[in-house]
Amino acid sequence: GLANTREMFKKAVGGGYAIPAYNFNNLEQLQAIITACAETSSPVIVQVSKGARDYANETMLRYMALGAVRMAREMGSNIPIALHLDHGDSFELCKSCVDSGFSSVMIDGSHLPYEENVKLTRQVVEYAHQHDVTVEGELGVLAGIEDEVQAETSTYTKPEEVEDFVSKTGVDSLAISIGTSHGAYKFKLKEGEEVPPLRFDILEEIERRIPGFPIVLHGASSVLQEYVQLINNYGGKMEGAVGVPEEQLRRAAASAVCKINIDSDGRLAVTAKVREYLSQHPEEFDPRKYLGVARKELIKLIKHKNETVLGSAGRA
Numbered sequence: 001g002l003a004n005t006r007e008m009f010k011k012a013v014g015g016g017y018a019i020p021a022y023n024f025n026n027l028e029q030l031q032a033i034i035t036a037c038a039e040t041s042s043p044v045i046v047q048v049s050k051g052a053r054d055y056a057n058e059t060m061l062r063y064m065a066l067g068a069v070r071m072a073r074e075m076g077s078n079i080p081i082a083l084h085l086d087h088g089d090s091f092e093l094c095k096s097c098v099d100s101g102f103s104s105v106m107i108d109g110s111h112l113p114y115e116e117n118v119k120l121t122r123q124v125v126e127y128a129h130q131h132d133v134t135v136e137g138e139l140g141v142l143a144g145i146e147d148e149v150q151a152e153t154s155t156y157t158k159p160e161e162v163e164d165f166v167s168k169t170g171v172d173s174l175a176i177s178i179g180t181s182h183g184a185y186k187f188k189l190k191e192g193e194e195v196p197p198l199r200f201d202i203l204e205e206i207e208r209r210i211p212g213f214p215i216v217l218h219g220a221s222s223v224l225q226e227y228v229q230l231i232n233n234y235g236g237k238m239e240g241a242v243g244v245p246e247e248q249l250r251r252a253a254a255s256a257v258c259k260i261n262i263d264s265d266g267r268l269a270v271t272a273k274v275r276e277y278l279s280q281h282p283e284e285f286d287p288r289k290y291l292g293v294a295r296k297e298l299i300k301l302i303k304h305k306n307e308t309v310l311g312s313a314g315r316a
């Protein structure tokens with residue numbers, strides 16, 4: 001069956017690598033994730049956002065994840081697979097996911113006043129732990145993609161809060177804000193300007209205060225420029241799309257960061273390949289054709305992440 005994240009994180013923190021957490025909304029994405037992770041022997045977290053539930057139906061997604069475990073076993077792979085709620089925003093939602101069989105949930109109270117975040121997170125932990133479901137909390141706010149100036153709206157995690165938060169809530173892992181953001185436009189760069197480095201100084205201060213505690217990095221797509229270029233070459237318009245350089249993620253994975261969330265990179269790979277295929281094969285109308293090439297590219301991308309960025313390959 002599904003695994004919670006406890007063992008995965010323990011091994012990852014000790015081993016200096018990170019578990020990939022890939023979002024999924026449809027069949028081809030999930031097939032690609034499971035195939036790539038089974039073939040690279042990587043533990044994996046498949047996660048479901050609110051947008052995913054609205055798009056594909058929570059029950060459908062849950063049964064897909066259970067089917068994915070079966071598929072992996074039939075492939076002869078014993079990789080641990082967790083089904084995780086991404087960015088849960090209420091106790092009721094987290095409870096319903098626990099009740100229906102998710103093995104892990106996130107309660108994201110990061111935009112709440114500190115004491116309210118503690119209270120809500122504590123409530124979710126108390127319920128989830130009775131059912132052996134692990135809980136991710138968050139401190140600090142990631143910048144929104146729509147924001148004009150990143151630094152004005154992202155609030156870095158305050159290291160002086162983490163010890164108190166972790167001990168009062170009992171969370172199993174903590175998402176932090178050190179300069180990443182969601183989506184494909186993570187930094188507004190002026191002409192010739194380079195991507196600013198993540199705030200590893202804040203991460204180090206957090207690690208100093210809660211040594212060995214599992215840390216989670218959201219907004220960790222690299223926005224690979226080969227995909228942005230393909231998209232732009234085949235009728236798309238994604239000028240200025242930029243992400244976190246892979247080198248920064250390698251450094252994060254080697255630290256107490258033990259879960260790295262990736263969604264946008266997969267979306268870009270799929271869109272790039274669908275655009276390219278349809279424009280090169282205008283006579284085709286079978287979705288299996290263009291979704292097939294997209295799924296193949298997604299497998300390649302995920303193997304690349306596991307093998308060369310997160311270091312999770314061969315760890316299952």
Ligand code: G3H
Nearest residue numbers: 023049050051052182263
């Ligand atoms: O947290 C953000 C994830 O990329 C999910 O995004 O809400 O559009 O599915 P979504």
Ligand code: 13P
Nearest residue numbers: 183218219220221263264
């Ligand atoms: P990206 O948009 O960088 O892929 O981040 C995904 C994420 O953090 C999901 O929770």
Ligand code: NA
Nearest residue numbers: 017253255257
């Ligand atoms: Na790590």
Ligand code: ZN
Nearest residue numbers: 182218219261
């Ligand atoms: Zn996120």
